[in-house]
Amino acid sequence: MENPGLYIHIPFCRRKCAYCAFYSVASFDAGKTASYLQALLAEARWFASHRFHDAKPKIRTVYIGGGTPSILPVSFYSALFEGLESCFDFSGCIEWSFEANPEHLGQAYLSELWKNTPIRRLSIGLQSFRDEDLHVLKRWHTGREAVEAIGMARNAGFKNLSVDLMYGLWQEEGLRHWKENLMKLAELDVPHFSAYALTLEPGTLLWKRVKQGMAHMAPDEEIEEEFKELQAFAKRNGYEHYEISNLARPGFEAVHNSNYWREIPYIGLGASAHSFIGNERSWNVARLEEYVRDPASSKERESLxxxxxxxxxxxxxxxxxxxxxxxxxxxxxxxxxxxxxxxxxxxxxxxxxxxxxxxxxxxxxxxxxxxxxxxxxx
Ligand code: SF4
Structure with a gap:
């Protein structure tokens, strides 16, 4: 079996963005995060002993996603990685990625992250550099904060940067707005980015607003135009469109994500996280309290x-x-x-x-x- 990737889900957010259907909770405190840390470590020990027979599996890549990982202090991650050392072998780990939102990324936070953890790749959830878009999506940050976050990340030492961008936001003029975002990205010279079309997920605020006729999705032709612009932009600016939603300059492809499409096993820790080992897929309950109560046995499984x-x-x-x-x-x-x-x-x-x-x-x-x-x- 190839060395597995390790995904750790941090299910905390300041509030729900208008379009988001990922599992996260907006109400939490120091007590909840401390018990979540203990639950993650307990689940890691369970994997090491039950699925790898205490053989300390070698981890190929680490990805901290969410939710909003950057909402927690760096000390949470130093303690997490220290605890994980007793379960997994990280000596051959080739990528440590961390998802972050611009509103949390002060210079002090980023420098501490660089110095006190092995994280070397940042994936910043920008969605857009335009305040109007960010307002509609109900994001916390502004376009200026997005630009500043990239600058501060570089100052702290992070060269391996990725940002998320979203297209298909407007019924009209969407192409013009999308071009503005791509131009800003080129100006900032970010080596990797993910580009997603806005989709309507049941239960989200956007979904309710569309159902009530208070918001409208972009028509297919608009999305098509914006996708074509993405392809043309990638060619002009030296990005390889290596996966439908992911683009990278040479040498900056995301290794962890490619585990998923190359059938490389992965261990998922945390509420709602998925794992794939051998021929078995398993997933944790998407309810924080239930997961924390019993992280190892809140799993559902299926054999593929x-x-x-x-x-x-x-x-x-x-x-x-x-x-x-x-x-x-x-x-x-x-x-x-x-x-x-x-x-x-x-x-x-x-x-x-x-x-x-x-x-x-x-x-x-x-x-x-x-x-x-x-x-x-x-
Ligand atoms: S910050 Fe990310 S995970 Fe949290 S609600 Fe917004 S899009 Fe979803």
Missing amino acids: SEEDRYHEYVMTALRTSRGVEKSRLAAFQESFREEFLERAAAEMKKGNMAETEDSYVVRENRRLLTDAIAETFF
């Missing part, structure tokens, strides 16, 4: 059949520029391979996909349709 693994591989690999690799396909049963080749031939005939020497990929001009193309395989 070869068919499930084949589906998952094709779904995720089609989203990447590398595509579905012939060598990986060869590891699946003959019947899955045949089925794949038959469907891929149909998609190539429609002009949606192409065959390269090593793989099958979604054509660049059809990438926005990736999810719909992937569905035709199942």
Whole structure:
């Protein structure tokens, strides 16, 4: 088995953003975070003893996500990493990533993070540099704070930076606003970014407002234009569009994220976190109190059949520029391979996909349709 990635979920946020359906809670205090820390360590010990037979698994990558990890003091993470040392072997860890929101990133916080933890990659949740967008999305920070956060992160030593941006926010003029955001990104020379189209998730504030007719989603044509602009921007500015929502300058691809589409095992600690080890997928309850009460046994599990693994591989690999690799396909049963080749031939005939020497990929001009193309395989 390849060395696993380690994901740690921090489920605390200041308040819910208008579009967000991730699991997080907005009310917490020092007592709750202290018991959450203990629960994370208890779950880590459980993984080490029950799934790795006390053999201290070597960890390939670490990713602290949320929620809002930067809402907690650096001392939380120093204590967390110190505790995790007794369960896992980090000596070969090649990436330590941390999600942060601009409103928490003061110079002192960033310098402390750099000095007192092994974190060397920051993923900053900006969504936009435009105050009007940030207001609609109900984010806490301003465009100016977003720019300042990038500068302060660099001053503290972080060169491996990523930001999240969102498109498809407006019914009209969206393309002009999106171009402004991309220009700002180019000016700041950030080596990696994620770009997501705004989607409507049931139960969110945005969803309620759209249902009441008080807000409107951007039409498909607008989203298409903005996605094309993203592709053109990437070419002009030296970014590889290596996954449908992720773009990087050479050498800055996110290693941890690629674990998910390369079937590399991962351990997920924390409320709502998912794990994938061997052929088993498990996930923790998305309720803080329940998780803290019994972090090891609040899990649900399922064994993945070869068919499930084949589906998952094709779904995720089609989203990447590398595509579905012939060598990986060869590891699946003959019947899955045949089925794949038959469907891929149909998609190539429609002009949606192409065959390269090593793989099958979604054509660049059809990438926005990736999810719909992937569905035709199942
Ligand atoms: S800060 Fe992130 S996780 Fe928290 S509500 Fe906003 S988008 Fe969701």
